[in-house]
Amino acid sequence: MKKWLSMFFAVALLAASVTGCSSPAPTTEAPEGSEAPADGKYKVAYVARAQADSFAAWLANAVKEESEKYDNMTVDIFDGQASDDTENSLIENAIANKYDLIIIQPNNGEAQRPYAEKAIAAGIKVITTNARISGIEGASSVDADPYKQAQVNAELAVEKVPQNANVVILKGPPGNFHADERYKSWQKEFFEKRPDVTIVGEEIANWNKDEAMTYMETWMQANKKIDAIISMNDNMAAGALEAVKDKPEFAEIQAYGVDGTAEACLLIKDGKMTSTSLQSAYDLATALMDTSNKLLTGEETQIDMDIDCPLITPDNVDQYIEMHKKAGAIN
Amino acid sequence: MSNKAKGKINPDMLSKYGIYLVLLVLFVVSWMANENFMTKSNLTNVSVQIAVGTILAFGQTILIISGMLDLSSASVLALAGVLSISAYLSTGSLIIGFLVAILVSVACNVLNGLMVTKFKTPPFIATLAMMTMARGAALLYTKGQNIYQIKDYTIFGQGNLMGIPIPIIFLVLTLIITWYILNHTVFGRSIYAIGGNEEAANASGINVDRVKMKAFIFNGILVGLAGVIFMSRVNGGLPNGAVGYEFKALTAAVIGGTSFSGGVGTAFGTLAGAFIVGFLDNIMVMVGLDSYLQQIVRGAIIALAVIYDIWSKSKGKSKKLIMVEETKEKVS
Numbered sequence: 001m002k003k004w005l006s007m008f009f010a011v012a013l014l015a016a017s018v019t020g021c022s023s024p025a026p027t028t029e030a031p032e033g034s035e036a037p038a039d040g041k042y043k044v045a046y047v048a049r050a051q052a053d054s055f056a057a058w059l060a061n062a063v064k065e066e067s068e069k070y071d072n073m074t075v076d077i078f079d080g081q082a083s084d085d086t087e088n089s090l091i092e093n094a095i096a097n098k099y100d101l102i103i104i105q106p107n108n109g110e111a112q113r114p115y116a117e118k119a120i121a122a123g124i125k126v127i128t129t130n131a132r133i134s135g136i137e138g139a140s141s142v143d144a145d146p147y148k149q150a151q152v153n154a155e156l157a158v159e160k161v162p163q164n165a166n167v168v169i170l171k172g173p174p175g176n177f178h179a180d181e182r183y184k185s186w187q188k189e190f191f192e193k194r195p196d197v198t199i200v201g202e203e204i205a206n207w208n209k210d211e212a213m214t215y216m217e218t219w220m221q222a223n224k225k226i227d228a229i230i231s232m233n234d235n236m237a238a239g240a241l242e243a244v245k246d247k248p249e250f251a252e253i254q255a256y257g258v259d260g261t262a263e264a265c266l267l268i269k270d271g272k273m274t275s276t277s278l279q280s281a282y283d284l285a286t287a288l289m290d291t292s293n294k295l296l297t298g299e300e301t302q303i304d305m306d307i308d309c310p311l312i313t314p315d316n317v318d319q320y321i322e323m324h325k326k327a328g329a330i331n
Numbered sequence: 332m333s334n335k336a337k338g339k340i341n342p343d344m345l346s347k348y349g350i351y352l353v354l355l356v357l358f359v360v361s362w363m364a365n366e367n368f369m370t371k372s373n374l375t376n377v378s379v380q381i382a383v384g385t386i387l388a389f390g391q392t393i394l395i396i397s398g399m400l401d402l403s404s405a406s407v408l409a410l411a412g413v414l415s416i417s418a419y420l421s422t423g424s425l426i427i428g429f430l431v432a433i434l435v436s437v438a439c440n441v442l443n444g445l446m447v448t449k450f451k452t453p454p455f456i457a458t459l460a461m462m463t464m465a466r467g468a469a470l471l472y473t474k475g476q477n478i479y480q481i482k483d484y485t486i487f488g489q490g491n492l493m494g495i496p497i498p499i500i501f502l503v504l505t506l507i508i509t510w511y512i513l514n515h516t517v518f519g520r521s522i523y524a525i526g527g528n529e530e531a532a533n534a535s536g537i538n539v540d541r542v543k544m545k546a547f548i549f550n551g552i553l554v555g556l557a558g559v560i561f562m563s564r565v566n567g568g569l570p571n572g573a574v575g576y577e578f579k580a581l582t583a584a585v586i587g588g589t590s591f592s593g594g595v596g597t598a599f600g601t602l603a604g605a606f607i608v609g610f611l612d613n614i615m616v617m618v619g620l621d622s623y624l625q626q627i628v629r630g631a632i633i634a635l636a637v638i639y640d641i642w643s644k645s646k647g648k649s650k651k652l653i654m655v656e657e658t659k660e661k662v663s
C-alpha cells in the first residue's frame with residue numbers, strides 16, 4: 001500500500017514538474033560540459049529525502065532561498081517521501097528531463113548510489129549531500145561530518161557529566177547514516193573514556209519529539225536518579241526535557257543534542273539544555289549553491305567539502321538565536 | 332453490558348470479560364517485573380501517555396462498529412493541532428485555539444462522511460485520501476517546520492485540575508460520552524444495527540447515511556480534541572507529529588474486542604485495549620528490553636490478545652452467532 005502510494009505521488013510529482021517546466025525549455029539538448037545553456041539558465045534538480053522530515057524541509061527551503069541569489073540557475077525541489085523507490089524514480093525522471101545538475105539528499109545512500117552513477121553516465125553533474133554518498137567517480141559532495149558533530153558535544157560531556165552518573169540515550173532511526181555515526185562517536189568519545197557512567201535507558205525515538213518524551217517519562221518512573229540525556233538530535237533532547245520540566249528532582253539534569261535548532265538554542269539560553277552542535281541548513285545551502293555554480297560554469301570539476309559544526313553552549317548561544325530570529329523561526 | 336440476566340460464569344463471562352483478564356495478567360506480571368511499576372506516579376504517567384491514542388480509539392470504535400474506519404485521524408490531528416496553535420498565537424485566545432482544532436477536524440470528517448455517503452467511496456479509500464491530504468496541508472502550512480514558543484497553550488496537555496492531569500480528565504469525559512452514546516441513545520443503537528446488517532437497518536427505517544455522517548462528526552470532535560492535547564503535551568506545533576497514531580488507535584479498539592466485521596464493540600473494551608498496549612510499552616522500557624525485541628513482543632501480544640478474545644467468544648457457539656445475538660440485544 002505504501003509502495004502504491006509513493007508510486008502515485010511519484011507520478012503526480014512528475015506530472016507537476018513536466019507541466020511546470022515545459023513552457024520555457026523546448027528540449028534543451030545540452031551537450032556534456034556545455035558552457036551556456038540554451039535558455040540562459042542551468043536547470044538544477046534538488047531531490048530531497050523527505051519534506052516531512054523537519055531538517056530536510058529546512059534544508060530544502062534554504063536551498064530554494066539561496067538559489068534566488070543566482071541568476072544563472074533555476075532549482076526545482078522534489079520530495080523523496082522517505083522512500084528509496086520514490087527517490088530513485090525522481091532521480092531517473094531528472095535524468096530523463098535533462099537537468100544540468102542533480103543534488104541528491106539520499107534516503108539511504110547505498111540505494112541511491114546506482115542512480116547517482118546513472119546520472120553521471122548521462123553527463124549530468126551530481127552533488128550528494130546530508131549525508132554524502134562517498135566514492136562515486138565524478139560526483140561531488142557537501143556534508144557535515146556526523147561523527148564530529150557528536151564528538152564536540154561528547155568532549156564537553158566528558159568534563160561535565162558527574163562521576164558515577166546515570167545517563168539515558170535517545171537514538172535516531174536504525175540504518176540512518178547520521179544516526180549511526182553520531183552514536184558511534186558518543187561510544188568512542190564519551191563512554192569509552194568514562195567507564196564510571198551507567199546507561200539506565202537506551203531507546204530508538206526516530207528523531208521524534210513525542211516518542212522521546214514518552215520514553216523519558218517512563219525512565220523517570222524506573223530511575224530515581226538520571227544525570228544526563230544524550231540525544232542524537234535536538235528534537236529528541238527537547239522531547240525528553242519536556243518530560244523533565246517542573247520535576248524538581250531532575251532540575252540539574254544535563255542534555256546534549258545535535259543540529260542547533262531554534263528550540264534547542266532557546267533551551268540552552270534558559271539553562272535547561274547543556275549543549276548542541278550546529279548543523280546549519282543555511283551553511284549547507286550556501287555551500288551547495290556555490291558548489292553547483294562552480295561545477296556548472298566549469299570553474300571546478302569536483303568538490304568534496306564539509307561545513308563546520310560549532311559547539312553551541314550558553315556562552316555563545318545568543319548569536320545562534322539571532323540567526324534563527326533572522327530566519328523567522330522564532331521571535 | 333446489557334444482559335446482566337445471564338448470570339452463568341462460563342463461557343459468557345469469559346467472552347465478555349476476557350480482555351480485562353488479559354489486562355489483569357499483564358498488570359500482575361509487570362508488578363512482579365519491576366517495583367516501580369505499581370506506583371501512583373507511574374499509573375498516572377501511563378494514563379496520560381495513552382490519552383491521545385485512546386481518545387482517537389473511541390472515534391475508531393464507533394466507526395468500526397458501524398462498519399467503517401478512519402485512517403486519516405493522525406493526519407487530521409496534526410493539521411487541526413498546528414492550525415489551532417497558530418490561531419492561538421495570533422489571537423491570544425485559548426478558546427479560539429481550541430475551537431479551531433475542533434472545527435478543522437470536524438470539517439475534514441464531514442468530507443470523509445460525504446465521500447462515504449454521497450459518493451459511496453469505501454471508508455478505507457476515502458479516509459486514506461484524507462490522510463494524505465491532511466498531512467500534506469499541515470506540512471504545507473508550516474513549511475515542514477515545527478512551531479515553537481506556544482506559551483500557555485501547554486495547559487491542555489500539561490496542566491492539572493484539582494491535582495488530576497487534564498489529559499486524564501479529557502480521557503474520562505470522552506469515555507463516558509462514548510459509552511453513553513453506544514448504550515443509551517438511538518444513535519448508538521443505530522450504529523450497532525448498521526454494523527450488524529446495513530440493509531436490515533435501512534429496511535427498518537434507519538437513515539443509514541445520516542447515522543454514518545454523525546459517526547464521522549463525532550469522530551471529528553474527538554480527533555480535534557486529541558490534536559489539542561497532543562500538541563500541548565509536546566509543547567510545539569509538530570506538522571509531522573503523531574505519525575502512526577491511527578494504527579495505535581485501531582489496535583486499541585481491536586484488542587478491546589471491536590470487530591472489523593461490524594456491529595460489535597464497547598467503549599470500556601477499547602479503554603482496556605489501550606491500557607494493554609500502554610502498560611506493555613511502559614514495562615518493556617522500564618525493564619530495558621532491547622528496542623527491536625520490543626517490536627516483536629508488541630506484535631505477539633496483540634496477536635495473542637485477539638486470539639484469546641476470539642477463542643473465548645467461540646466457546647460453545649460460533650463467533651458469528653454471538654455477533655448476531657449481541658446486535659439483536661443492542662437494537663432491541
